[in-house]
Amino acid sequence: MxxxxxxxxxxxxxxxxxxxxxxxxxxxxxxxxxxxxxxxxxxxxxxxxxxxxxxxxxxxxxxxxxxxxxxxxxxxxxxxxxxxxxxxxxxxxxxxxxxxxxxxxxxxxxxxxxxxxxxxxxxxxxxxxxxxxxxxxxxxxxxxxxxxxxxxxxxxxxxxxxxxxxxxxxxxxxxxxxxxxxxxxxxxxxxxxxxxxxxxxxxxxxxxxxxxxxxxxxxxxxxxxxxxxxxxxxxxxxxxxxxxxxxxxxxxxxxxxxxxxxxxxxxxxxxxxxxxxxxxxxxxxxxxxxxxxxxxxxxxxxxxxxxxxxxxxxxxxxxxxxxxxxxxxxxxxxxxxxxxxxxxxxxxxxxxxxxxxxxxxxxxxxxxxxxxxxxxxxxxxxxxxxxxKGKPEHxxxxxxxxxxxxxxxxxxxxxxxxxxxxxxxxxxxxxxxxxxxxxxxxxxxxxxxxxxxxxxxxxxxxxxxxxxxxxxxxxSAHTAKAAPHKIAILADSIDPKSTQTVDVVLYSDKTLDAAKVDLSRTYAGVGRASIGTKGLLSHLAKPVKSEVRDVDGDGLKDLVVSFEQKSLSVYTLPGAVFDLYLYTFDAAKNRVSAMDAVLIETEGYKGAQKRTEGADV
Structure with a gap:
């Protein structure tokens, strides 16, 4: 990671x-x-x-x-x-x-x-x-x-x-x-x-x-x-x-x-x-x-x-x-x-x-x-x-x-x-x-x-x-086979009070053309286990904008989706590194999900808002 x-x-x-x-x-x-x-x-x-x-x-x-x-x-x-x-x-x-x-x-x-x-x-x-x-x-x-x-x-x-x-x-x-x-x-x-x-x-x-x-x-x-x-x-x-x-x-x-x-x-x-x-x-x-x-x-x-x-x-x-x-x-x-x-x-x-x-x-x-x-x-x-009195970082x-x-x-x-x-x-x-x-x-x-x-x-x-x-x-092996696709949140931390955006990359691979996913049915946010009884993905963040480009230099066009930080942070805990998911559908209408983790900021700590795209992902 x-x-x-x-x-x-x-x-x-x-x-x-x-x-x-x-x-x-x-x-x-x-x-x-x-x-x-x-x-x-x-x-x-x-x-x-x-x-x-x-x-x-x-x-x-x-x-x-x-x-x-x-x-x-x-x-x-x-x-x-x-x-x-x-x-x-x-x-x-x-x-x-x-x-x-x-x-x-x-x-x-x-x-x-x-x-x-x-x-x-x-x-x-x-x-x-x-x-x-x-x-x-x-x-x-x-x-x-x-x-x-x-x-x-x-x-x-x-x-x-x-x-x-x-x-x-x-x-x-x-x-x-x-x-x-x-x-x-x-x-x-x-x-x-x-x-x-x-x-x-x-x-x-x-x-x-x-x-x-x-x-x-x-x-x-x-x-x-x-x-x-x-x-x-x-x-x-x-x-x-x-x-x-x-x-x-x-x-x-x-x-x-x-x-x-x-x-x-x-x-x-x-x-x-x-x-x-x-x-x-x-x-x-x-x-x-x-x-x-x-x-x-x-x-x-x-x-x-x-x-x-x-x-x-x-x-x-x-x-x-x-x-x-x-x-x-x-x-x-x-x-x-x-x-x-x-x-x-x-x-x-x-x-x-x-x-x-x-x-x-x-x-x-x-x-x-x-x-x-x-x-x-x-x-x-x-x-x-x-x-x-559990500490948030736990x-x-x-x-x-x-x-x-x-x-x-x-x-x-x-x-x-x-x-x-x-x-x-x-x-x-x-x-x-x-x-x-x-x-x-x-x-x-x-x-x-x-x-x-x-x-x-x-x-x-x-x-x-x-x-x-x-x-x-x-x-772990079974899940990796079922969900092989990768995302990266291009930030070291996100601010749960900010209306500014953060970029999330969905990488293309041999079986996924990220440029062809259904943006109208794309969401991002916490996993099912963290949201309680609420059941609609509409509780999560919707894309603010998107673009297609090769982020990691492998010759395949990736999808970069921007989400409002505040919306992306719903149901998270400030001070904890949170697992956040991208949920979407590919061109064949198959469900696609992928996870990355990011620190949710507190008043006491704010990380760099951007890291080098394609690096260490």
Whole structure:
């Protein structure tokens, strides 16, 4: 790459800009052990957040803490006393420029898996007072640090909620280990219900409260917040069939207006997921089940298929494939994972995508064997300290971080949608290869466990690293073949406030005559992953002027297109090196996309506005 990419290592003095954040898109599937093809509990989850999101993986080791140590996560929220000893855990971080309280995933050393779904839009008259600002991020992080089991994680959450109260509207947390899975649906304040998922059940939940099967008399499998049912009765949102017997309590009706279930971003996913699970199309939002006792068995491949699902009308827009995408896989999906929970936590297996699951492969890994080193670009201590105050330069594109390979692939195929079918075949081949190899990997790990836990962990860690780098290398080569054309932004930086233009060169090559592209359908700007739910290319920059000339001296006429810097910078982050794309159609009406990266200026730094054309590109 060129000079401007080296700027990603520079310290830039700027405050983080506020980017769009759309968390209303996560999906979770739970399969009880008796409903599972392998006899294991399965948990599948899509994590969705709009804007400039980076997803890194860490191993946080167990630790001993000083007496009197206090924890503070979000600024202005409750300070929480630390315990003496904490467990080690795998951490999948959602790194957002303004901080992400509710998106990280965990698997701790006891095999406790933690994921969540936002459940916003509650009744205003049912909100409760908080203590010391309440708790948010601490719920998931402290469950990961402290839980000996899924049931223990529920107890930890209940204790924290009673002490501080939940400051967000609501959320449903899924916690599971090899023995059992639980969900705790939390309404703002100290209002919640925890319920154990039955062994023969399948649960699907989007971003609204779905829990309706709450038998509060079943104290072994259901725990209800003190006073919550009485408050629901007083508010007129619950009338027990038998006075004083609360075995028919409908949590979702009591705490959330029905419009949330009927909202298109929830109803669409519910219909798609339950049709895959039940084989029946449901369109009435009040008839969506919370769970079903399934006679059909589900496996890892079934959960992958569900999490990759879209609505039928996807792709009608002339721009990106995920032009609207209200299915489970959508523009904001930046991570998808399926877990197989095992009795020995080290053998708990995961399949994880590093971008949208319909466009990138599920890469196998064993979370407690520690992720590949290059799955993160910071150490876990720095990532923790900066979780709510990330420096803009950390969000810059880097050729040295393999995760960008998957993001670039997803961005490319989302525009070059005519190649999606071939891309799906490529992904299926990769996953088939890994699935075929997995039994031998696990046989070898089981043999090593008889000798030494450390040797088995080392073996599985090497497997994690090998799978990660194999996936990155193959995805990179596949994407380069699908999108071979090159552009160069002829500037070291661009000013997001400037109405002046910057030139972008699309180079001609053996298969592309750049002079013949369709300028009426040419745009430039960020990749699909950075724009949130907005789906039209018209949100991006249109050419101001253009000319045809041989820029790089190879005898072929290239296309130089000028764009307004301000328009080109929409949805970018000042202080970061941003990957910007040119989107167009060639003379044969084939979609063409290409990417280059450039620094987005801040008040503290302005680079040279022009570099030598054709040099170092």
């Amino acid at each position: 060129n000079l401007k990419l080296k700027l990603s290592a520079m310290a830039l003095c700027t405050a983080a800009a506020v980017l769009s954040f759309d968390a209303l898109a996560c999906s979770t599937i739970i399969v009880g052990k008796d409903a599972s093809k392998t006899g294991e509990i399965l948990v599948g989850h899509n994590e969705d957040n709009g804007g400039r999101i980076l997803t890194a993986q860490f191993w946080v080791p167990p630790a001993t803490h000083q007496k009197g140590e206090m924890i503070e996560y979000e600024p202005g929220k409750a300070k929480i006393p630390q315990v003496e000893k904490t467990f080690g855990f795998y951490w999948s971080q959602t790194f957002d420029p303004t901080g992400a309280s509710f998106s990280d995933g965990f698997v701790n050393e006891n095999g406790v898996v933690i994921v969540s779904n936002a459940c916003t839009g509650i009744y205003d008259d049912d909100r409760q007072a908080l203590k010391d600002g309440g708790i948010g991020y601490g719920i998931r992080r402290l469950m990961a640090e402290r839980a000996a089991s899924a049931r223990d994680a529920i107890n930890i959450a209940i204790d924290l909620l009673g002490r501080y109260g939940y400051f967000a509207d609501g959320r449903t947390y899924t916690v599971a280990d090899a023995k059992e899975a639980w969900q705790i649906a939390i309404h703002q304040g100290n209002t919640w219900v925890a319920r154990r998922v039955k062994d023969n059940e399948v649960v699907y939940i989007p971003n609204n409260f779905m829990m309706d099967k709450v038998d509060a008399t079943d104290t072994e499998n259901v725990i209800v917040a003190p006073g919550m049912i009485e408050r629901a009765i007083k508010n007129g949102r619950y009338t027990p069939k038998t006075p004083g017997v609360y075995n028919d309590f409908n949590y979702r009706v009591a705490v959330q207006p029905p419009e949330r279930r009927a909202a298109d971003y929830n109803q669409s996913r519910n219909s798609i997921a339950w049709e895959k699970i039940l084989g029946v199309r449901i369109t009435d939002p009040e008839k969506f089940p919370y769970s079903v006792e399934s006679t059909k068995k589900f496996g890892v491949e079934d959960l992958k298929d569900i999490l990759r699902s879209h609505e039928k009308e996807i792709g009608a827009d002339p721009g990106w494939y995920h032009y609207k995408a209200l299915g489970l896989c959508r523009p904001t999906t930046h991570e998808s994972v399926v877990y197989q929970l095992r009795a020995d936590p080290l053998l708990t297996a995961g399949w994880r995508t590093l971008s949208r699951p319909c466009e990138t492969p599920y890469v196998p890994f064993y979370p407690l064997a520690k992720p590949a080193k290059d799955a993160a670009f910071l150490d876990w201590q720095t990532a923790t300290a900066e979780h709510f 969000f810059g594109w880097s050729a040295d971080w393999p995760v960008w390979t998957f993001v670039h692939a997803s961005n490319t195929f989302d525009y070059q949608r005519d190649q999606l079918k071939e891309n799906s075949k490529f992904i299926a081949g990769l996953e088939k290869h890994w699935t075929a190899a997995q039994p031998e990997v696990e046989r070898r790990a089981a043999e090593l466990l008889k000798v030494s836990h450390e040797k088995a962990a080392e073996f599985l860690h090497d497997y994690n690293a090998a799978s990660f780098f194999e996936a990155a290398a193959k995805v």
